Amino acid sequence: MSASAIFILDLKGKVLISRNYMGNMDMNKVDHFMPIMMRMEEDADSSPLVTHGSAHFLWIKHRNLYLVAMTKKNANAALVYSFLYKMVEVFKEYFKELEEESIRDNFVTVYELMDEVMDFGFPQTTDSKILQEYITQQGHKLDVGAPRPPATVTNAVSWRSEGIKYRKNEVFMDVIESVNLLVSATGSVLRSEIVGSIKLKVVLSGMPELRLGLNDKVLFEITGREKSKTVELEDVKFHQCVRLSRFENDRTISFIPPDGESELMSYRLNTTVKPLIWIESVIEKFSHSRVEIKVKARSQFKSRSTANNVAIMVPVPSDVDSPKFKTSTGSCKYLPEKSAVQWNIKSFPGGKEYMMRAHFGLPSVESTELEGRRPITVNFEIPYFTVSGIQVRYLKIIEKSGYEALPWVRYITQSGDYQLRTN
């Protein structure tokens, strides 16, 4: 079904720790993994799936580690990758960061976790909050309160334990929208997409039932309230706590939330909005002498909003020298390691336009290496604002003990993958 074995390797391909789940393959086969990867790298090739004979390696990289699943069957590849990423998440929750050091420092716990999250190639419980209830980092004595598997592990509600208690019951919601943009070198918008996410921080006692109301267009159409301002969510993805069939039936978002922080849902909209920050650039390269850059940035949202921490990265050739900048606002920095100029604007109100000029020298001997034409990228965030106009209309919280709980909502829009191609 999925993996025969899982390995965690260092950058050189040495096995740091491994777990043989099915016992049907020679564990030494993993020694072929790194040589294949090196060969591919030489050919400027890369693939998340490499093969050696009958062994298939599905791998991901995290920091200085490779997580490699090995199989000889027609495994469910999507499941394997998704599981490997989940493993990373679990380890991060346990050890703050997952890297070579943390594996060595916690190998006993790593073994325990590997034993628990997968059995015979079938992923089991991977919810780190639940795992933490019975795989703790200190040793246990069986007679004095040895942990038992929390009922949660096998419950239908496998993400929340019973008996949680808080003095003050609250829910914090963040509605975060990321704008992905791709603009061609000629200035036409090729793709514009909003990826939204609603994050929860739940501080609630007991087993509360929550219902979330959004200004969802489909819902409003069903209930005949078409006049209100609504948002058409193109594709919605939910945390496993949300009852999917209920949503499918009547668009109700109802759930028993996991405790603490989690992502409740994400959505995607393909509506073409005006790019929030528009960049026009002229990058002129005079071979053997200099590069001249002119960048104009314009904010195209309402003036009552303000974009914060705007960072505009403009690519320059890797061999430039003696940078000179002039800006109408903000500051510029040359980042040689990234071969880029970073123009920072702390606060960029709507409806404004700023300019930046940069001048670089070029060596008289030109490097023979071809450089790709990298795009200009922009980072920003705009608080109290969503591009889509999505609104949380209500969050109803019902718990059988009948406590009152307050929901808090924040909105923020930020740059996602925001790229403008250059000439």
Next chain:
Amino acid sequence: MTDSKYFTTTKKGEIFELKAELNSDKKEKKKEAVKKVIASMTVGKDVSALFPDVVNCMQTDNLELKKLVYLYLMNYAKSQPDMAIMAVNTFVKDCEDPNPLIRALAVRTMGCIRVDKITEYLCEPLRKCLKDEDPYVRKTAAVCVAKLHDINAQLVEDQGFLDTLKDLISDSNPMVVANAVAALSEIAESHPNSNLLDLNPQSINKLLTALNECTEWGQIFILDCLANYTPRDDRESQSICERVTPRLSHANSAVVLSAVKVLMKFMEMLPKDLDYYGTLLKKLAPPLVTLLSAEPELQYVALRNINLIVQKRPEILKHEMKVFFVKYNDPIYVKLEKLDIMIRLASQANIAQVLAELKEYATEVDVDFVRKAVRAIGRCAIKVEQSAERCVSTLLDLIQTKVNYVVQEAIVVIKDIFRKYPNKYESVIATLCENLDSLDEPEARAAMIWIVGEYAERIDNADELLESFLEGFHDESTQVQLQLLTAIVKLFLKKPTETQELVQQVLSLATQDSDNPDLRDRGYIYWRLLSTDPVAAKEVVLAEKPLISEETDLIEPTLLEELICHIGTLASVYHKPPSAFVEGSRGVMHKRLPARTGSCNILIMSKLNSSLLSPQLGGDIGGSPAMGAGFGAAPTVMPASLNAPVGGGLGDLFDLGGGVGMPMGAYIPPKTVWLPAMKAKGLEISGTFARRAGVIQMELVLTNKAMSVMTDFAIQFNRNSFGLAPAGPLQVLTPLGPNQTIEVSLPLSTVGPVMKMDPLNNLQVAVKNNIDVFYFSCQYPISMLFVEDGKMERQVFLATWKDIPNDNESQFQIQDCHLNSEAASNKLQGSNIFTIAKRTVEGQDMLYMSIKLSNGIWVLAELKVQAGNPNYTISLKCRAPEVSQCVFQCYEAVLKN
């Protein structure tokens, strides 16, 4: 304090030291020692010598220590099978521990100890755990059954664990259900004939209920299992789809893909005019697009699958071109896949955008990506005719960049554009010729040479150009050599006067100085052609070739179907069936999509289906240019003429008569004696039946073996199955003297009274003469009744085949027949058995045929012919299945005569 200290190696005698520590009385010291052992094991040191000492620590009340010892056991038990038995007792004991965590740990570890000797000791504890009150233990025990099965399948069956496992599918706990499903699926996969996953509407319903409640992973197990089920009809199919669709909103990409798999498979059964079918199609696009925001590895899996989905159901994503535009920071494997899908989605509506993007990509720095982008431009030109001109000018712009690999790729694709639109863009040849010197890759050189040869009459210095290549003939790769040979022969045929020397030279290089058999053979063929009959040579070599087809890299439809059934798995990423890369799966059944009505031959349906969906895949019998490429899974653009000659093409060239290309007359069985003289007072009647020019004829030979003259002949038929009746009187006008013989043809009609006979083709005849009335019966070949307009429309065939219930299908073997499929088809056509389509799968030709009987009954047939195998398989489908036997006899008779 961290665990890393355990890795610090001590000096020599480490094992010895550890041994002492392991046997220490102090619990803390013991635990530390075990940790050190595990640390050594982790870094790959062999600590198996400590086996007995570590196992001694197993009986502990410390959970962490117990886990470590279990871990050690899993690693080394195999190398120390005898000592592993020492652990059995503890396992048995731990399986009864009051703490469910310990019980589960024991049962989980037990199954990982792959030592045959001890497995039987584990059966009792496992049996208990399967019935444990705690679901955590039960779900672990369920997996253990799969583990044990992998070690000793017989034991598991004998112990009845499989039945217990099946019972767990009805467990009240969703996690237990999910693991039981996973375990059963795993066992079923390695034992395909076990019929373990006996899925029926009830069990499906249970699974669908559990689907809503279990973890994300459990949902995947269940969805993957559901995908193996074939619903009984479209209503069941729809109701399953309805309950699976909500999974498309799951945050886990793997859940989404598994749900897509189920939907793609089951929607095959839904009627296309159903509203729900359209709804479902619309629901599939957004989640597929969202998968492209996942982590790159998952994007890659998604893209490889989208590639399949786009081929199977192009309508799902046809409006989503833009989401496949490449981003600068996409990993190369994502970029290349996106490019592939862009070309598949390219259409007249979006071609401008696509081209602008491709041009952008072609100026990137990543060589592989650039090459593929250039090729993509060429593919667009071939695919979208309206864009060809723009594509060509884009390619010319790119050639001007003079970037070596860009130029070479561009020339390769321009060659293909010429083959699709001959005599349209030859104005660019001059530009191409300027770049001759920079071509160093064989494919590009061969392409350029082909262009020069093909358009030799328009290139003034074609001879010089080709001559320049000839100098290093032996250093060239085979494809360049072959191309050079052909190009020079073409040149010679076009400009014979100036190039005689050149052609001599290349022919002798190819035939005398080369030991490559292809090159030599081709050289000799040209040589002989040229020396025997230059006019004929011209006709052969310079003949117009069929245009190349649009999409040449489509996945062969049956493979595509199989891959759709494997969405999300490695097979879908490799685009190969599991049997191609999983050991020991050769005998495993290939998965197939279900058929629309759930009860007909899915193979043929989907096949015809796909050819209907994309008309370019059509192809008449004899092969259209597209057929070779579409059906034969030729990976690259190939001259269609090499794959499948256009109808009669070969026949025109080589008048081989007999077997190939020539339709032959209807089969006529030899005459047999129907009425012996002894029984008819001296009158002997023999005869046969024939169909000539649409008229059924009874051909009789009457012999008078009596001593007296016979006169006044007349004939009458009894009622029979197809209403055969004499269309006129028996024409014996002169008296038949003793020892005289006369041959008579009696035309028959099919409008006589009908009565079902047994056998069906039995005919009772009465012949009268001046002496008496004689009765006999004979059997006519049913092929006499096959009418000339029996060639069914392809679409009608498809619909009819689906329409006729499966019970009406019968299968026969025709043994010892040595015809190839083409000859067979020709032969059958002579008897009005019409081939409607033909395809080739793994060396096996499938012919789809139709027959119409004189009374309007249609018979549909599928004939499988395997090269080198003299036994054919034939499946017949007919609304009146009783005719099948007779039809089969005709096949046999026709093919063997």
